[in-house]
Amino acid sequence: MPSAVVSSQGAFTALRFGRLAAMGTVAVLILIAGVWASWGSAQHVMLTKGRESGTIEVTRCGADSCSGPYTPISAGSQPRKSVVIEKNVAVRKGQTYTVVIKPGGDSVVRSGPAGILYSWVPLGGALLLASIVVAGGLRRTRMAWVMAGAGMALLTAAFVVV
Known part of the structure; x- marks a missing residue:
């Protein structure tokens, strides 16, 4: 019987690692997409x-x-x-x-503050979306709250300035 317990624990560990790897990859891809979408106009505004x-x-x-x-x-x-x-x-x-x-x-x-903030709006949305993946898939709630707070701050600042 000890081999069945060890096998069960090994399968659980493998599934947990697979979930963490998959959700971590999804979260990173969402953030990369947000930066990519923002950089198209942000580079012109920030590097003048x-x-x-x-x-x-x-x-x-x-x-x-x-x-x-x-x-x-x-x-x-x-x-x-x-x-x-x-x-x-x-x-x-x-x-x-x-x-x-x-x-x-x-x-x-x-250009100016309004242009900078507006160009980074896609990253703000990506931070909000990735925070859900981090909270649910990775079970890292503190990190998710920080990401969601940063996304909301960026979107709110862009809304106020624009």
């Missing part, structure tokens, strides 16, 4: 050295984007008749926003 910056006065809005004339602020930047900014809850017709031009086109992203 050598990039053109200025303001856009939104004059037209379509279904997915808004456009308007660009007035440069940084040295070496040229005025443009029309640049395109993604239409979201933070962009309204008739308003003026500080922006950074994405290299290789006429696309712009918001």
